[in-house]
Each structure stands twice: as C-alpha cells, then as structure tokens.
Amino acid sequence: MTYVEKLAAIRSLMKRQQIDAYLIPSSDPHISEYLPDRYKCIAWASGFTGSAGTLVITQSFAGLWTDSRYFVQAREQLADSGYQLVKLNVQHAAEYADWLVGNLPTGATVAFDGWLLAASLAAAVRKPLLAAGIVVEENVDLLTPLWLDRPALPRNPAYLLGEHIAGESTAAKLARLRADMERHHADAHLISSLDDIAWLLNMRGSDVVCNPVVLAFALVTSDTATLFIDQTKLSQQDRETLYAAGIGTADYAQVGRYLGNLSGRVLLLDPRRTCSHLYNALLPDIRDEINPTTRFKAVKNNVEIAHIRETMVKDGVALTRFFKWLEEAIGKEAITELSLAERLRHLRAEQEGFVGESFDTIAGYRAHGALPHYKATPASSSELRPEGLLLVDSGGQYRTGTTDITRVVSLGNVTATERADYTLVLKGMIEGSTAVFPSGTRGYQIDAITRKPLWDELRNYGHGTGHGVGFFLNVHEGPHTFNGAAVDVPVEPGMVTSIEPGLYREGDYGIRIENLVLSTYHADTLFGPFLAFETLTVCYIDTQLVDTSLLETKHTAWLNGYHAAVYERLAPHLDEQEQQWLAKKTAAI
Numbered sequence: 001m002t003y004v005e006k007l008a009a010i011r012s013l014m015k016r017q018q019i020d021a022y023l024i025p026s027s028d029p030h031i032s033e034y035l036p037d038r039y040k041c042i043a044w045a046s047g048f049t050g051s052a053g054t055l056v057i058t059q060s061f062a063g064l065w066t067d068s069r070y071f072v073q074a075r076e077q078l079a080d081s082g083y084q085l086v087k088l089n090v091q092h093a094a095e096y097a098d099w100l101v102g103n104l105p106t107g108a109t110v111a112f113d114g115w116l117l118a119a120s121l122a123a124a125v126r127k128p129l130l131a132a133g134i135v136v137e138e139n140v141d142l143l144t145p146l147w148l149d150r151p152a153l154p155r156n157p158a159y160l161l162g163e164h165i166a167g168e169s170t171a172a173k174l175a176r177l178r179a180d181m182e183r184h185h186a187d188a189h190l191i192s193s194l195d196d197i198a199w200l201l202n203m204r205g206s207d208v209v210c211n212p213v214v215l216a217f218a219l220v221t222s223d224t225a226t227l228f229i230d231q232t233k234l235s236q237q238d239r240e241t242l243y244a245a246g247i248g249t250a251d252y253a254q255v256g257r258y259l260g261n262l263s264g265r266v267l268l269l270d271p272r273r274t275c276s277h278l279y280n281a282l283l284p285d286i287r288d289e290i291n292p293t294t295r296f297k298a299v300k301n302n303v304e305i306a307h308i309r310e311t312m313v314k315d316g317v318a319l320t321r322f323f324k325w326l327e328e329a330i331g332k333e334a335i336t337e338l339s340l341a342e343r344l345r346h347l348r349a350e351q352e353g354f355v356g357e358s359f360d361t362i363a364g365y366r367a368h369g370a371l372p373h374y375k376a377t378p379a380s381s382s383e384l385r386p387e388g389l390l391l392v393d394s395g396g397q398y399r400t401g402t403t404d405i406t407r408v409v410s411l412g413n414v415t416a417t418e419r420a421d422y423t424l425v426l427k428g429m430i431e432g433s434t435a436v437f438p439s440g441t442r443g444y445q446i447d448a449i450t451r452k453p454l455w456d457e458l459r460n461y462g463h464g465t466g467h468g469v470g471f472f473l474n475v476h477e478g479p480h481t482f483n484g485a486a487v488d489v490p491v492e493p494g495m496v497t498s499i500e501p502g503l504y505r506e507g508d509y510g511i512r513i514e515n516l517v518l519s520t521y522h523a524d525t526l527f528g529p530f531l532a533f534e535t536l537t538v539c540y541i542d543t544q545l546v547d548t549s550l551l552e553t554k555h556t557a558w559l560n561g562y563h564a565a566v567y568e569r570l571a572p573h574l575d576e577q578e579q580q581w582l583a584k585k586t587a588a589i
Contacts, residue, residue: 020058020059021057026052046064052092067088067092106132106134107133108135121272154207158204158214189219194215197214259281270290308400308401308471311353313569315396327581338376341376356396359404362374363391364391372510389545423546433533444487465482499516514537538565546559
C-alpha cells in the first residue's frame with residue numbers, strides 16, 4: 001500500500017470503531033528513542049523516519065507533530081503522503097492535545113495504543129481532552145490488522161559483561177537499587193527502559209540498531225528479581241550467572257501476568273519511561289520517581305572512566321585515518337555522503353572491541369549539513385567536490401565505551417561568513433568545555449554558557465547543547481541534559497555529556513562541533529565545591545576554518561593545548577605518514 005492508501009485504511013477502521021482521532025507516537029513498550037523494526041509505526045504509516053514525532057489522524061486532517069531538528073526532513077518525506085508537518089514549539093510537548101481540543105466536538109473519541117505512549121505523556125494528553133468532554137480510549141491498536149508484513153520481535157542473543165568491564169557487579173547494583181526503593185517506601189520496582197535493565201544486569205545485546213540493548217522488563221522486589229525476556233536469548237551459563245546474582249527469568253510476554261500478582265504492594269515507577277498500559281494496570285499504589293538506575297548509570301565508576309579514556313584513543317585513531325583519507329582523496333575519486341560514512345565505519349571496525357555504530361552517521365555536505373539529523377539515502381546522497389563545508393556527526397559502540405563526535409571540515413573555497421560562523425561555534429564549544437561551576441549547577445546553565453558567544457553575535461541553534469552518553473549503552477542517556485529546559489537534575493562528577501553547539505543556514509550549510517566531556521571535581525572553596533569538565537574526545541579540530549580575530553587568548557590557548565594532547569595521545573598508534581599529517585593538523589595557531 002502507498003502511504004495515502006494506508007491513511008485511508010486507518011481512517012476506515014477509525015470510522016468503523018467510532019474513533020474521531022487516532023494518535024501514533026514514535027515509541028515502543030519500553031519508551032525507547034531508537035526502535036526495533038516492529039515498532040517503527042510512524043515510518044510505516046507516513047514515510048517519516050525521524051526519531052521523534054507523533055502522527056494525529058482525523059477524518060479530515062492528518063499531521064505529524066515534530067521539533068525543529070526534523071522540519072526540513074519531514075517536509076521532504078511527507079510529500080504526497082497525505083500528512084502535513086505541524087511544527088512543535090517545545091520539543092516532546094503534547095501540543096497536539098490542544099489542537100484536538102480546538103478541532104473536535106464535545107463527546108468525540110480520541111484513541112491510542114497504551115503500550116506505545118509513556119504514562120507521563122498519556123496524562124498530558126488525557127488532561128485537556130477530558131476537561132473538554134472528549135472521550136479517551138487508551139488500548140486501541142489500529143495498525144496490526146493493517147500491517148500484514150509487520151516484523152517480528154528480534155531474537156538476537158544477549159550476553160553479560162564481566163565486572164572488569166562494568167566496574168560493579170550485578171549483586172552490588174541490586175543492593176543499591178533496593179536501598180533506594182526502601183528510601184522511597186516502595187515494595188517493588190518495575191523497569192521497562194532497556195538501557196536501565198542493561199546497566200543493572202551488566203547485560204548487552206543487539207535488539208535495537210546502534211543500541212546494545214535487549215528487549216526485556218525487570219521486576220525487583222525487596223527479596224526477588226525477575227528478568228522478563230525471550231529466554232532463548234540467554235546461554236545456560238549466563239542464566240546461571242544471573243541466578244547466582246539473585247535474578248530469576250521468565251518469558252517476556254508474562255510481565256503483565258506477574259504484575260497482576262502485585263496487588264497491595266507499593267511500586268516505584270518512572271512515568272516517563274513506563275508505558276501507559278502497564279502504569280495504569282498498577283494504579284493506585286505507585287511512587288512516581290525517576291528510575292534509580294537512571295541516576296546510578298549516569299555517574300560512571302572509575303573502571304568505566306578508564307575504559308572510556310582508552311576507547312576515545314581508539315576512536316581518535318579511526319577518525320584521524322578517515323579525515324586524512326578524505327583530504328587526500330577529495331577531487332581524485334568519487335566520494336558520496338553514503339560512501340564516506342561506510343569508509344568511516346570500516347576504519348572504526350579495525351579497532352579492537354568495536355561492536356557497531358552508536359547511531360547512523362550524519363554526513364551532511366553543504367546544504368545537507370543544515371539538517372541536524374540528516375541521514376543520506378541513495379536518492380539524496382550528494383557527491384562531494386573540493387569546495388564547501390562537510391559536517392560529519394558519528395559515533396561508535398565499543399565493548400569499553402560509546403563515542404559521539406561531530407567535526408566540520410573545509411573541502412575548499414570557504415567564505416568569510418562560513419569562517420565566522422565556524423569560529424563562533426568553536427568559541428561556544430570552548431566556553432562550555434572550560435566552564436567551572438558550583439556543585440548543584442543544572443544543565444540549562446551550561447547550555448546558556450555555551451550559547452553566549454553566538455548570542456553575542458545574534459546567532460543561535462534550535463537543539464540542545466548536550467546529552468548524556470552511556471557506557472557501551474545508548475548514545476542518548478538521561479537524566480541530565482544540557483538544554484534550555486529547566487530539567488532539575490544537577491551535573492555530578494562522573495557524568496559523561498556532549499557539548500555540541502551549532503549554527504545552521506537552511507539551504508546553504510550547517511556547522512556543529514562536538515566533544516564529549518567528563519564532569520570532575522575541581523575545588524573546595526568558601527562558597528562550596530566547584531566542578532569542571534575533562535574533555536574526553538581525542539580528534540583534531542579543523543583550524544583552516546578558524547578566524548583568529550574572533551577568538552580571545554584563552555580560546556587559542558585551549559585549542560593549542562587540546563591539539564597538543566590529541567597528538568601526544570594518538571601519535572604512538574599511527575604510522576609515520578599519519579603522524580606527519582596529524583602534526584600539521586594539530587600545529588599551534
């Protein structure tokens with residue numbers, strides 16, 4: 001079926017079931033950002049492949065609500081689909097609920113699949129609708145009857161990490177979790193989020209592309225712990241290891257039945273990371289809190305930090321070889337956005353412990369660089385020429401860490417405006433990276449510090465400044481984030497976060513420079529403890545694009561010091577020609 005035919009089929013089912021509006025979120029029963037193929041519902045229904053958005057369908061209108069990262073992509077992918085782009089003002093907000101209130105009559109019915117909507121988001125949708133006299137049905141799946149070739153759930157094997165990699169045993173992590181449950185006066189805790197389960201059990205897999213996680217639920221009580229999983233994924237040895245740590249196993253599909261036996265218990269649940277269907281089944285005895293494991297895993301232990309530092313060197317070696325190849329090959333051989341992404345993956349794969357990419361490489365040449373989450377396709381992939389700007393945002397999953405880095409390089413004939421924009425973005429990245437701040441500082445304050453050099457020149461960017469990064473886990477990790485939202489989570493020592501300011505001129509070019517940083521203790525003072533950042537990423541920054549007249553002495557000093565450290569750490573792993581090339585790229589300015 002075409003997208004228009006699928007839309008007509010959905011509307012036909014809606015009419016038959018007397019549903020006036022149907023919501024299709026970008027999610028799964030685990031409220032994941034990146035989805036198994038079975039739950040790529042928006043892509044199946046509309047053709048839009050971005051990682052965030054919600055489809056709203058009525059008999060007279062169909063729209064995709066998404067944020068500024070995807071405006072251009074959505075306009076292109078929704079062409080001739082029957083859906084219109086509706087621009088969100090606030091990322092992840094349920095603004096479509098207000099639209100429904102304004103466009104549906106009292107007594108109308110709005111429906112969605114409660115397995116695919118977070119409990120907190122479902123509440124935000126439900127509140128204005130019910131107040132307007134609109135009926136809400138939360139357990140309606142209209143897609144399965146129509147999606148005849150819907151993929152099955154993945155059955156890839158899972159595996160356990162040793163304590164020499166994870167730095168803490170599963171038994172120790174369970175003890176910490178139970179202590180936190182007791183603090184919240186909770187008898188049981190359901191974990192739906194896949195990265196939290198992976199961290200708690202030191203378990204990894206490949207059920208979601210680019211995310212080394214396994215489809216599962218976990219239920220922890222004061223004296224038991226059960227992992228709900230397709231048990232064919234686990235080896236006998238791993239089942240025995242889990243059992244020795246106090247973890248039993250049950251079939252993935254049995255989670256609902258087990259939860260039905262919890263009557264009278266007080267459950268600790270994260271409404272932002274638990275689907276509405278399961279959350280509602282456990283009412284009313286619920287303590288709403290961020291999953292304790294989300295807070296625990298955000299603070300890396302010393303073993304993880306040591307592994308991450310080593311992993312950054314491996315990644316830096318691959319990136320050095322990639323950019324050297326690119327510079328020498330441009331104009332001499334055919335290179336496209338797709339082919340260079342494959343080349344980069346190949347070079348990373350040469351490094352010990354490489355498992356896969358941490359997300360699909362964003363290789364944006366010229367105008368494509370202005371699309372923050374652009375993904376080249378055979379139809380869109382541009383061929384590179386020795387001119388203009390190339391943005392490459394990429395990352396790797398290694399058994400000893402997760403990387404995420406963005407660099408912009410000149411392919412030739414850059415303009416003064418491009419150089420000025422690039423330098424202001426670099427200046428912002430340096431300001432964020434060198435910030436010294438009191439304990440208790442929130443991410444939105446780091447965001448503002450990073451943006452100020454751009455604000456001073458009346459420039460800005462539409463995405464957050466940074467996100468948490470997991471340890472051989474999801475490249476986007478909470479609970480902390482560096483963006484303008486007032487997220488009440490302090491920056492703590494041991495957190496790994498990206499700092500990635502940008503500037504985008506639609507239809508022309510985009511610039512983003514990204515390093516990962518580690519939050520560290522800095523000093524005790526009369527005014528309390530202060531923190532700072534250690535830059536983890538090890539890769540040169542293209543100084544051909546720098547307009548030094550826009551930098552202060554402190555910025556050039558940081559850049560020269562950073563480049564000296566990059567060369568010192570990478571040179572022992574490079575051959576002589578690579579060393580000479582990198583020496584030129586990291587020379588002081």
